[in-house]
Amino acid sequence: MGYDTPAALYKMVPVEEALEKVLSEVRSTKASFQCGISQCVGHVLDQDVVAPAAIPDKALSIMDGFAVQAGDDTKEFAVVGENRAGNVDDDLVVSKGGCCYITTGSPLPRGSDAVVMIEDTKTSTAADGKRVMEVLGDAVKNMAVGHNVRQIGSDMALGEVVLGKGKLLESADIGILASLGFQSVAVVSKPLAAFMSTGDEVVDVGTGREASRKGRHQIYDANRPVLLSCAQPYCSEVMDLGITGDDQARLELSFQKAVDNNVDVLVTSGGVSMGDSDLIKPILEQKGKVHFGKVMMKPGKPLTFATVEGREKGRKLLVFGLPGNPVSSFVTFNLVVVPALRKLAGWTNPRLRRMGVRTADKIAMDPKRPEYHRVTLSLPPLDPFSYGCKDEDNGNKCSEPLVLVAHSTGFQRSSRLLSLRSANGLVEVPQGSGHIPAGATVSCLLIKGGDFF
Structure with missing residues (x-):
């Protein structure tokens, strides 16, 4: 098979032009889905997350100490009760001259509006057996309303958009969702990508009894394992199509397998240079449209990008023909394939930073x-x-x-x-x-x- 456009005659395009062409061809057709919050790190939100309640929903103490009325000039306060996180007395009322022992994160009892930290107090038992709290200095008398108190909605307000649509979810975001009671959220589906290596000189490392025996003039395939691992954060699934060698029939079969599995992105390594065994470009010319076949860059000049009609009408399979040298393969994957995968996964800014x-x-x-x-x-x-x-x-x-x-x-x-x-x-x-x-x-x-x- 000969080239419709010989490799030597492909126009050499700048990297930025190549990336622009790739991103212009990326159109995600995947629907969003409800993802459990424990599984959605690395996904892009497809909804605004609105706080259904204020956090906190009641005034809480920031310190271990005593809930009081700010400005109270009493020196010895009667301890009328206690509120502990998870064990609260809703009937407690604090009036002038009274206080309530309170632990960090506990709600303030009615009548109180500030907390004096325990380090500024001293407790004792009065002659009548009742507990009293003595304030050291003028800690309460000079205290402002709200001192050492988390006010209602001070962390998250009712109705506040706490995570916006298009946000790439990180671990901290899961804490936000959990604190608001969300079990799942709508996220953009990630793409499905397939990978294959070419070259008669390449053999699979394999595992156990399936380990390949390397011939004298063969090398182990390093490209596919590297690319599969690089793609995983951006994909819902990565498909390993193995090694095709320099065999046109096996290459055609692997291409068809990618189409039949409704793959979004197919990545090949090797077979894109100018030798008579470099078959990727001729196959792509036959099956679809080659947008570029040489890029002005080092390493990675033979980088090739094409689109092929997918199994579903109107759906395009994005095909990236990466060079066979492992460093060239890695660099070109990061420069053009990663941004494409990110855009398919819903990233608003898919380019490398x-x-x-x-x-x-x-x-x-x-x-x-x-x-x-x-x-x-x-x-x-x-x-x-x-x-x-x-x-x-x-x-x-x-x-x-x-x-x-x-x-x-x-x-x-x-x-x-x-x-x-x-x-x-x-x-x-x-x-x-x-x-x-x-x-x-x-x-x-x-x-x-x-x-x-």
């Missing part, structure tokens, strides 16, 4: 292509409780501006997987000659990895 960072090392530039240099980002050491301040701020310990420092992961060859070890950023190195010096401020795309996140 870009930040300015400071280089720790000298970085060589390439005269032919811009490069995505793998780095480990870290924060400079800081003393505890230090903060930025002006020199004239007497008595304050000044710190340097907080800037992420980018440490190169070393030799950047596209086959060297060790250049990905602990990498959590891609420094965007412009096309040119010479070097970017150490200490320069450069743009960097954040990726998951390392220990910074």
Whole structure:
């Protein structure tokens, strides 16, 4: 089979243009669903979450102490009862000269409007056997109404939108939902993605008795395991289509399996260069539309993107042909596939986050292509409780501006997987000659990895 458009004649497109084309083709057709709150971290909300009640719904004590009337100038207060969290006397009333022992989180009894903390008091038993509380100093006399009290609705107001539609749910959000009594919420469904590797030289690691025997001139497949793990946070399910080799019939069968399973995204690795065994582009030309087949970038120039008609009418299968070198595969996956998966999953801003960072090392530039240099980002050491301040701020310990420092992961060859070890950023190195010096401020795309996140 020959190319309808030979690989050598594909227009070389800039990375930004390639990403724009990908995102313009992403249209989610999946419906939202009700997700139990214990399972919905990483999903995007498809509803506004409105507080059905005020939190707290009654005035609560912030401290262990005694509920009193603010401004009461009594020195010795009669202890009329006690309120403990989960064990409350609703009949208690505090009047002038009286107080109620109260624990943190307990509701204030009627008549009280402030709490004096236990450290400012001393308790004893009067001659008649009744308990009394003595205030140390003028702690109550000078107290304002509401002192040491969580007022009704001060955490969340009745009717307040506490989580907006489009919010990517995190662990803290689950606490908000649980505190309001939500058992489930509507979230956007995540996409289904399938992955396959090509190449007669590639064999599966396998497990146990299924472990593959590697021939003398073969290599273990590193791409598929890496890509499957990278995709899991953004997908409802990842489908492993295995290794097809450089066999057209097996490739066609795997493509059809992806279509039959109503896959949203198909990712292949290898088979997109210019050799006569690189069959991905010809198959995509036959089955759908190739939007680009070469990208102005290093690593990852052969990156290919196409759309193929899905099983359902009007539904498109997004196909990404990634290069076979493992680093190229990883970088291109993060640059274009991750944003596509995020958009399918409902993210309002699916692109990788870009930040300015400071280089720790000298970085060589390439005269032919811009490069995505793998780095480990870290924060400079800081003393505890230090903060930025002006020199004239007497008595304050000044710190340097907080800037992420980018440490190169070393030799950047596209086959060297060790250049990905602990990498959590891609420094965007412009096309040119010479070097970017150490200490320069450069743009960097954040990726998951390392220990910074």
